[in-house]
Amino acid sequence: MVLRLKIKRQKDAEQAYYQSFEIPYEEGMTLLTALQKIKEDFDPSLSFRHFCRAGICGTCTLMVNGFPRLACKEQILPYALFNEELTIEPLKNFAVLKDLVVDKERIIKKQKDLGLWIKERSKHLPINPELSKKIEKSADCILCLACQSYCPQVLEEDYAGPLFFAKIYRLYEDPREEEKPLRIKQAVREGKLYHCLSCNKCNLVCPKEVEPATLIRELMQVMDVGS
Ligand code: SF4
Ligand code: SF4
Ligand code: FES
Incomplete structure (x- = not known):
């Protein structure tokens, strides 16, 4: 053949x-x-x-x-x-x-700009298996950029894109992040979450089943985006 x-x-x-x-x-x-x-x-x-x-x-x-x-x-x-x-x-x-x-430089810079890592660690909040499972999806991301390349909105007005909101979701669920409300608000505002069309294209192509669109919808609900 x-x-x-x-x-x-x-x-x-x-x-x-x-x-x-x-x-x-x-x-x-x-x-x-x-x-x-x-x-x-x-x-x-x-x-x-x-x-x-x-x-x-x-x-x-x-x-x-x-x-x-x-x-x-x-x-x-x-x-x-x-x-x-x-x-x-x-x-x-x-x-x-x-x-x-x-060129992946833009992605690396955006990660730094949005500060996508846990900054304040609380020693007294262990992660139980149930919570670990919730965080798993976001943590499974391998930064392959498939979702970024298939999202119709990433070139729109500085929309950060599905990869970043999958990471931001981690901050939302992880109890070790002590400045959670402030940090998520900042990241959602700076990443322009409201530009997401909820089209699910990112879910379709993610090889790790992170389901960024699903995580974005959860973030929108807790942030009450659009209201
Ligand atoms: S659901 Fe949102 S983030 Fe995912 S591809 Fe569509 S516009 Fe992009
Ligand atoms: S497609 Fe999935 S694994 Fe790849 S960067 Fe996006 S969320 Fe991460
Ligand atoms: S070579 Fe590492 S994911 Fe393909």
Whole structure:
């Protein structure tokens, strides 16, 4: 079997073009191993990010036929079986540095601006298993950016985006955050929570089932956004 891929290549937006490859399918191949094969055997200049190869680090996210996917978790057997060409593009809503590598600086800066970590720790508030389960969803986020790339609002008027509100939810539930009401209010205001359309697109593409849209709806209720 042969796998057909059409990959978007670019050094900057003006020079973008698509390059087609055909590679032999190998048992158990993922999209990441296919890209590595192309780099090793066909074109060493192809650029993409990866690290853990196990769906943990969140660095390998790409657009696959228009949907954000973790390359290391994407099995390509069905595409090879049905001779379907795969279109591979860099994440949407991000500036491209080269080929499939996007600029994540804006995300890192926004995390710092919104202060998405527990600042005040209370020693006397242990987290029981029930609460731990509630926090789990938000804590499972691997910063893969799939939700940010699929959200129709992230380029709107500084809307922080689903990833950030999934993190902010953690502050809301975690009893160790002592300045909770003030910090959540600040983050929700600065991140412009009210721009969320509740369209659920972020829920659909999150590989860790964090369900940012669901967490955002809970935050909206407690903050009474829009009233
Ligand atoms: S539900 Fe909100 S955060 Fe999620 S994709 Fe839609 S607009 Fe974006
Ligand atoms: S919420 Fe889900 S899709 Fe968004 S960055 Fe975290 S793991 Fe990725
Ligand atoms: S390489 Fe780490 S999530 Fe894919």
